[in-house]
Amino acid sequence: MPAYFVTGTDTDAGKTLASAGLLARARREGLTTLGLKPIASGSETTPDGLRNADALALQAESVPAVDYTTINPYAFAPAIAPHLAARRAGVEVRLADLTGWLRPLLALERDLTLVEGAGGWRVPLNDDEDLAELALAMELPVILVVGLRLGCLSHARLTAEAITASGLRLAGWIGSLVDPGLSFDAAADDALYQDNLATLARTLPAPCLGVIPRLAADAPAAMAAAAADHLELPDAH
Template sequence: MATFFVTGTGTDVGKTFVSCAMLARAREQGLTTLGLKPVASGCHATPQGLRNADALALQAQCHPGLPYERINPVAFAPPIAPHLAARQAGQEMTLDTLTGALAPALAEPCDLTLIEGAGGWRVPLNDKEDLAGLATRLALPVILVVGLELGCLNQARLAAEAIRADGLPLAGWVGNLLDADFAVDGTIYRANLATLDQHLPGPCLGVVPRLDAASPAALAQSGAAHLALPCTPDEERT
């Protein structure tokens, strides 16, 4: 069993896409998979309750399948920071409640489990706790999704430094090309990737180009070809 926390250099850098692609890669290898989105804002109303597009994409990559409520136990409608959405809803989010809500899903044996955060590493959970505390409490190695665009070197290094300051290992990083113009000059693009590889304290698990697909599942399948599965610190020592 291997469990990782997936974070990003910011919002909309492709955490869900990379997580789904990595789960799809694991499924290709015959592994059982679980993708969790503990907290999601920007959810839409359905007859079954609030649903989040990212959480639904993760649910589609879970094998064997799980009910939505186990994938995304805390859901909010407004597309704002989760702690602000919780405040508007008159709810209190804490690390205790989140770890308790995830416990049933994490109790199931699984070859690869990915727990996707919200936004970047320091997204607040309440006035005193942030979502990074969930990864710390569960002692999880971290996968960092780097949105490849202007400014990504600074963003990636700061995120990696924060992860290390919290005492967690960086299991690896994934580059996700957000801005096609960023890769127009191939020499500079490769130099940026080399700089990330030099300064981030974890292996590159893949670099994903701009991809188009008709559905989230097809997109994940296309992305899977560009990714390697992460290793736990124990596996790296063997």
């Protein structure tokens, strides 16, 4: 099973929950796993240095275990666009540095390796490069996480078009019910929800790997396990 790059339709689309859920599903099937977060903003200061909650969730689902700096080489405190957070910290994140970090990790050949992006597909790394170029440089197939909220149909289709136009394979998509304003309790709301999913299934050029419902807030490991119940692993071919 090859490595995959996980991107989203937007910030807070549910990438980490989907990634952790896929890793948990793989672990459940007895596979080795590795979840990576190249660059993360919105990190907290700890005695061990800056730590990002999303990266920690991926680390917890990585077996055999690896240290935090392996998972997340660039962590920044401000919860802003990563390239702006890096600039405030006086750090320049270059594509060459990220490919140099990632290449030996892919050589570990875990049964499932996920590289989670930041924000959407074309989030900048610096003034000249963006994170999508990491997926391109490493020729990683892409998993798209669609935040199921108003506007997601256009966001999902545009992102899928950009991924396929770059020459990368869209290996699958995952729906994530992230909007607390959408309840889908009434029959009419549920019908609309199902219609949206049907539109995504019809228009996105890749299989649906699952739809994660709104989960009760819990410890990251419990949420990953709950998400795993709704996901299928991507086809390696």
